[in-house]
Amino acid sequence: RKEVEQDPGPFNVPEGATVAFNCTYSNSASQSFFWYRQDCRKEPKLLMSVYSSGNEDGRFTAQLNRASQYISLLIRDSKLSDSATYLCAVRSSASKIIFGSGTRLSIRP
């Protein structure tokens, strides 16, 4: 079983839609959680860290459920510029950061 599992998509939604991504992790001792955005052949850019209390940054909301070992990302009022691959990442107790397989999102006009 992969340490971090993520639905690869692709998701193709109209502009203005709300879209949600989920990611599960297997190591219950994992300590930190993140969502990254990656554009084609570019380095990933940190979108937001994920906290147990949940956190919001504008149209983006991230949630962590430690009991069920998953993290989620919600994008509201999606824009064309949101088209990208979204990667969840988990820092294990060994200090390594492991990425999910990424979910491709395409926003259509």
Add this chain to the structure above:
Amino acid sequence: GAVVSQHPSRVICKSGTSVKIECRSLDFQATTMFWYRQFPKQSLMLMATSNEGSKATYEQGVEKDKFLINHASLTLSTLTVTSAHPEDSSFYICSAPDRTAATNEKLFFGSGTQLSVL
């Protein structure tokens, strides 16, 4: 903010040659550097973790004699792909953790190197 400078950004080489990729941390000291590889439409796969002044730790299935990692100083880590073959063609990217935050480490990424082996 902290920056990781990676070069070259793109390499095209013949099969059998060795390719060196450098990652430098600017304005901060990177005692650890993670090296990832990404095949098309796939995620970042951790290859190894380099630590300044000690041997790198390789992930399962990654040949340490094939992918030589050197982390000789607090600001420079290198990955050398030895005797590269077409199947080594991939996007290689380094990253260093931000250790200023006590509980939530972020990663600073280099810009990546696209390696194409003919």
